[in-house]
Amino acid sequence: MDAAPNCAICNAPAYPECPCESERLQIAVKQAEKRAMDARLDEIRDWVISHARQHILNAFERLTSSRKQAHATYLSSLPNYAIYMQYSGHPPIHPAYIAQLQAQISEAHAELKRGIDADWRASVLRYPEVLDYFYGLVSLRLPDERSPRVLEPPFAVAGYMDKGYGKEHKKKKRRDSSAAPDRMYSAVAERLRGPPSAPTPPIQSSGYRPPMYGY
Known part of the structure; x- marks a missing residue:
């Protein structure tokens, strides 16, 4: 006697x-992952992005602060700059000096803008490194293999019988019986409603494959 069960989905020979x-199984795993992990992954992602963005902004602020200070120091060193600022750009000096000073100020402002753009680019390009760092701070751990919750889950304590899934599960199946059944599961449902269970015969040492339920 071949003790290997037929396919639980289409009832084809093993x-x-x-x-x-x-x-x-692959579909069920993806569905279970989505139910278990989506909310947690969203929380982790929001936390990582928030801290990474703040770090990038802080780094950019430090770079531009030094650059702006150097810019202000340079302007202060220009001849006639103090009096130029005192008279709001219309100092009582020769127009040639004013034109020269304005050209120097304009070039200094352009250089500052180029430097700020470079600082921002350098800061933003660090995002991969910064994101990796903050994701690395997140702790995910598997449960202890000796934990009673791992060794004896509720369905194991119930003996892996259909009753282990609870009365509410059966009531829901009856309420949903009027809906069109999934064709891929109809064969399994017929088998489960089949003859009463009998004592399990001896299992052959080769070719045995445990049935897969819970899809």
């Missing part, structure tokens, strides 16, 4: 191996 169970 050999050659049917891909249905593997495909449905």
Whole structure:
């Protein structure tokens, strides 16, 4: 007697191996990950972005602060700059000196703008490094393998029987029975409503593959 169960999805023989169970498992894993992780990932992402952005802004502010200070020092060193500022750009000096000073001031402002743009670019280009750093501070850990919650989950304590999923699960199945059933699961449902369970026969040492439920 071949003790290997047929495919739980389409009821095809176990050999050659049917891909249905593997495909449905991948779908179930993705769905479980979405339910378990989406909210937590959103929280982590928001935290990382907030701290990374603040770090980039702080770094940019430090760079521009030094640059602006150097710019102010340079302007103060220009001949006639003090009197030029005292008279709001119309000092009582020769127009040639005023034109020369205005050209120097204009070039200094342009240089400052180029420097600020370079500082901002340098700061923004550090985002990958900064994001990696803050993501690295997030702690994710697996539960202890010896934890009772790992060794004896509720469905294991219930003996992996259908009743382990609770009465509410069965009531919901009855309420939903009027809806069109998923064709891929209809064969499984028929099998589960089949003959009463019998004592388990001896399991052959080769070819055995445990059934996969819970999709």
